[in-house]
Amino acid sequence: MNWTCEQTEARLSDYLDGLLESAEQIAFDHHVNACERCTPLVASVSHVLGTLHTLEQVEPSPLLINSVLTSTLGPQSWRKAKRWLRNLQSPRFIYSVVSVAATLFVLVSASGFSWKKPKLADLAPASIYRSADRQAHRVYARGTKFVSDLRVVYEIQSRLRQDNEIPTTPEGTIPKSSPDQKRDRTDGTNPLSPRQQNRANGIERHLEILAAEFPILSGSMGERSIP
Amino acid sequence: MEQDAQLVQQCLQGDGSAWEQLVRRHTRRIFNICYRFTGNRTEAEDLSQDVFLRIYRTLASYRSAHGGFATWMTSVTRNLLIDHYRRTKRDRITDSLDDAMPVVENKESAGRRPDEQALLGELSSQVQSALTRLSPELREAVILRDLQQLEYGEIQRVLEVPEGTVKSRINRGRIELARILQQMGVRPA
Numbered sequence: 536m537n538w539t540c541e542q543t544e545a546r547l548s549d550y551l552d553g554l555l556e557s558a559e560q561i562a563f564d565h566h567v568n569a570c571e572r573c574t575p576l577v578a579s580v581s582h583v584l585g586t587l588h589t590l591e592q593v594e595p596s597p598l599l600i601n602s603v604l605t606s607t608l609g610p611q612s613w614r615k616a617k618r619w620l621r622n623l624q625s626p627r628f629i630y631s632v633v634s635v636a637a638t639l640f641v642l643v644s645a646s647g648f649s650w651k652k653p654k655l656a657d658l659a660p661a662s663i664y665r666s667a668d669r670q671a672h673r674v675y676a677r678g679t680k681f682v683s684d685l686r687v688v689y690e691i692q693s694r695l696r697q698d699n700e701i702p703t704t705p706e707g708t709i710p711k712s713s714p715d716q717k718r719d720r721t722d723g724t725n726p727l728s729p730r731q732q733n734r735a736n737g738i739e740r741h742l743e744i745l746a747a748e749f750p751i752l753s754g755s756m757g758e759r760s761i762p
Numbered sequence: 763m764e765q766d767a768q769l770v771q772q773c774l775q776g777d778g779s780a781w782e783q784l785v786r787r788h789t790r791r792i793f794n795i796c797y798r799f800t801g802n803r804t805e806a807e808d809l810s811q812d813v814f815l816r817i818y819r820t821l822a823s824y825r826s827a828h829g830g831f832a833t834w835m836t837s838v839t840r841n842l843l844i845d846h847y848r849r850t851k852r853d854r855i856t857d858s859l860d861d862a863m864p865v866v867e868n869k870e871s872a873g874r875r876p877d878e879q880a881l882l883g884e885l886s887s888q889v890q891s892a893l894t895r896l897s898p899e900l901r902e903a904v905i906l907r908d909l910q911q912l913e914y915g916e917i918q919r920v921l922e923v924p925e926g927t928v929k930s931r932i933n934r935g936r937i938e939l940a941r942i943l944q945q946m947g948v949r950p951a
Contacts (some may be wrong), residue, residue, distance in 0.1 A: 579949070587908040587939075590880070595793035603785050606764035606811055607818040608778050616776055647950050693894055750806040 538566035543573045550577075551584055645670060691745060694738050701735065766831035771822055785814060790831065791910070797844045798905045801894040809846060813839045828921055829919050836912070837920045840902055847898050885948070892942040900935035907932045 536558055543566060549555050550563050567573045603613070608614050622628070644650070647666030648657050656662060766787070767886050784858055797806035817838055841883035853889050906912045906920060917928045 544937065545933065548929065548936060551936075575935070576940070577888070579944060581935050582949075583936060583940045583943060584890075584908065588902070590886055590889060590909060592790060592794050593790055593797050595801075595810065596803075596807060599793065599810060600789050601787055602807075603789065603811050603814045604782055604813055607785075608781060614778060614782075661880055 538571055539564040540566075540570060543570070544576065547577065547580055551581060584684060615692040687745065691742065694742065698735060698738060767826045768827075770821060770824060770831060776779075781818065784786035784831075788835055789814075790834070791833065795836065795839050795905060795910060796843065798893060798909055799898075799901060800846075801890050809839075809842060812863070813842050816842060831833070833912075833916050834904070834908070836916075839904075840920055842900060843902070865935055888943065888946055888948050889939075892939050892946060892948075895942050896935060896938055900931055900938055903928060903931035904939060909935070 538559075543550075543563065546555060546559070547565065550560070550729070554577055567577050604614065605611070608617075629657060643658075645667060646657075646663040648663075765786065769784050772785065773793055789810065793806055796809040796813070797803060800809065813835070814848050817835060820838070824831065825921045828834070856872045894902070896904065902921065903917065906917045907914075912920070914928055917932075918925050921928060921931075923931075
């Protein structure tokens with residue numbers, strides 16, 4: 536292969552980077568070894584390349600990063616404030632704040648604090664204690680009354696059910712006890728026994744007394760359809 | 763590269779700490795490109811700051827499909843350096859190249875013997891002077907290839923010229939640099 540000085544100059548970087556094919560490489564070497572012009576050229580460029588590769592990175596001023604950040608994000612104090620505010624946006628923090636606020640709201644409301652007409656005096660520990668005590672007693676009293684009312688209603692309903700289940704057979708005859716009836720009677724007594732008759736009469740009296748004591752129940756009882 | 767792309771996404775969502783990380787990761791490289799191109803430390807720092815400001819403003823235009831973030835940054839740096847070169851051409855004619863302050867290369871040279879370090883420092887400043895005498899086209903090609911160790915494909919994307927032109931510029935730049943150094947009295951050992 537014929538190799539010229541122009542080719543040497545044009546392909547010098549390929550030669551130095553090892554990109555020449557083997558035939559080109561041989562021709563290049565053959566020419567450079569024999570050419571007085573190309574030998575120093577290749578030597579000097581190789582030297583430059585070696586020097587460039589040994590050049591080390593120059594360290595910038597430590598202030599450069601800070602000045603870049605200041606020119607883009609603003610002063611350092613402002614950046615810190617923004618970072619702090621950004622941390623507040625995390626879901627965990629928001630959940631915590633909401634749960635604490637809800638707890639406080641419930642506690643303050645339970646203590647009798649009026650949100651419509653708020654007074655600073657209502658937030659005094661003594662006021663809060665008194666209000667909470669009053670509220671607790673009131674809630675307890677309401678609860679007790681509610682349970683008592685429920686008990687009365689169920690009592691009346693069960694008595695009425697018992698009365699309706701008494702069969703209308705001729706007086707003095709004893710009906711054959713069916714397995715179903717036996718299943719309903721927990722005490723195992725005969726419904727038409729004199730003792731039971733007395734008890735039925737007693738229930739009627741009790742109902743009259745209850746209706747007189749709890750007029751509200753008489754309305755609900757009237758509305759209810761008795762099976 | 764993936765980390766850069768992730769940080770860019772976080773920046774675009776308003777995360778300042780992601781931008782801070784990007785700045786810390788790339789400041790040294792950008793500063794070195796600017797310094798090797800201008801040969802002046804103060805000028806290089808001002809230009810680095812301008813580069814980051816431009817990148818910050820145009821971050822939304824970066825597309826990872828068009829190449830790595832580092833290549834994109836290098837491209838922005840190169841455009842800004844060329845703009846700066848054209849803007850300051852007249853001022854530079856009157857300036858002497860020898861006015862540039864000598865720069866201590868870096869902390870890694872501390873392990874060398876003092877005479878080696880002095881020799882290397884001298885050679886380094888001579889190469890830097892020779893670099894600034896190259897035409898901007900050849901200079902940027904040599905800096906990207908031989909100082910920043912970029913591949914031909916990356917240089918092609920940065921300079922936006924065909925690969926043949928990139929190779930030709932690098933070759934001519936090296937030969938021209940060798941000639942300038944010879945003129946300055948620096949000869950291969």
